[in-house]
Amino acid sequence: MKKEKTREFMVEEQGELLGFLLDRLSNRSRNSVKGIMTRGQVSVNGQAVTKHNHPLRPGDRVTIHFGMVSAGKKLNGLQILHEDDDIIVINKEAGLLSIATAKERDLTAYKQLMDHVRSQNARNRIFIVHRLDRDTSGVMMFAKNEKAKRLLQSAWQEAVLERTYIALVAGRVEQTKGTMTSWLKETKTYIMVSSKRPGSGQKAVTHYSVLKSNRAFSLLEVHLETGRKNQIRVHMQDLGHPIVGDKKYGSKKNVIGRLGLHAQVLAFKHPITGKHLRFETTIPDKFLQLFG
Template sequence: MGTSRRTRLAAGYLPKGIRLLHEDTHILVVHKPAGLLTMGTLSDKTATVYAVLTDYVRKGNSKSRKRIFIVHRLDKDTSGILVFAKSGDMKRRLQEGWQDVEKRYMAVVHGVPKHASGIETCFLAENKAHVMYATDDPHNGKLSQTSWRVMQSRGDRSLLELRLLTGRKHQIRVHLSDMGHPILGDRIYGRHKDRRRGLALHAASLAFTHPASGERVTFEAEAPPTFMQLL
C-alpha cells in the first residue's frame, strides 16, 4: 500500500529507526527495528513502540487522552511490521479476523535444508519457564503450521521465506529449530555456540482486509541490509 505525503511528513516526528508505513483514522502501521520491545514487561521497562506511538498520537501533549491499542506483537529482537489500532473497537475487529491475515517472514538459518520448500507441522506447548517446545500430543499443545521455502543458500547458511499458517508464540523459531536449522542469533531455541547479537528474523509483510473500508491492504518492509551480509 502506498505511503501518502502526509504519512511521510508525520514520520519525521518518530524516533530514528521507527518508520511509519501507514496511518488513517483507524490504524497505524509501522516498521519496528530489532532491539525494541512492542510493549513493556515487568522485567524490561525500556523504550517501547507502544510508548513511542502513544506520544506520537498525543503530539507531545501530556494532558491528551488519545491512545493506541496493541493488536499483535513482535519479539524484541525481531524487526518488521506492526499494526496498532486507534480504538478498542478497531482492535477487537482486527483481532477477530487475525487468523485470516497473511503473514510473511524472512529468516537466516544455520545449514541448508534438504528440500527446497515444505510445511512444518507440530503441536506447540509451553513449559514452566515460558519456553515453547514441539510435541506430538494434541492434548498437550496447540496445532501449529509454517510454510517455508529456501530463497538462497551460501556455505552453511540459508535465507528462508516463511508464511504462518497458524499463529503461535515463537512458532517460527521452534519449527526451524526442530528442523535442525535454527535462526542465527536465537539464544533460546538456537545453537549454544551461536554468539551473534540479534535475531535474524524479519516480519516482511502483512495482508488483511481493513475492517473499516473492507479493502484488502498489503504492507511490506524490506529486511535489514545485514540479512544478506549474513550469507
C-alpha cells in the same frame, strides 16, 4: 502501495478552516477532524495547514488527504509506515520491545506510539493487536480505537491476508520447500515446546521455502498459517536449522549480532474501511551479507 483518495472543496464563504471542515465532514467527530488537521492531512491552495482558525476566503481550495498521514516518521527504533484514524503500521527494529515488561517500561513501541498520538490529541490511545518478539524486526500493526482493536482481534485469521517472515538459519536447508506442523505449549520457564502428538498443545503450521543458501547458512521465506508464540523459532529448531542468534532455541553462535528473524510482509483487510492494505519491508542487510 497506492495512497487513499483525496477530497477537494471550494470555499464559497469567508470563515475559519475547522468550522469549514466540520461542516463538510459531518459524519466524523470533532476530535477526528482535529486529528486530520494536526497530522497535516489538510492543505489550503496546495499548502499544508494545521491551525484550526486558519482564515478561508471565497475561491480558496481545501484538500483533505486520507491515508498515509505519518508515513516515514521515525521514532526511537521504529518507523511509521502508515497511519489513519483507526490503525498505525510500523517497521520495528530488532531490540525494541513491542510492549512494556517489568524491566523496561519507557522505551517500547507501544509507549512511543502512545506519546505520538497523544501529541495530536491528549485523549488519543493505541491498542495492542499482535506482537513481535523484542529481537524480531519488521512490520507490526496497532489499533487506534476500541472498535478497530475488537474487530481485528476477534477475526485476526480472516483479517490477515498475508504474513511473510524472512528467517536466517544455521546450515544448508536441503529441501527447497516444506511445511512444519506440530502442537506447541509453554513450560513454566517460558519456553515453547513442540510435540507431534495432536492435541498436546496449540496446533502450529509453518510453511517455508529457501531463497538463498551456502554451506553455513540458509535464508528462508516463511509463511504462517497459524500465529503461535515463538512458532517460527521452535519450528526452525525442529527442522534442525535454528535461527541464527536464537540461543533459546538451539543456535550455537551469533554472527550478525541480532536474531535472524524479520517480519517482511503484513497484508490485511482494514477493520473499518474494508480496504486491502499491504506493507512490505526490505530484507535486513546483515542477513544478505552472509551470501556474498
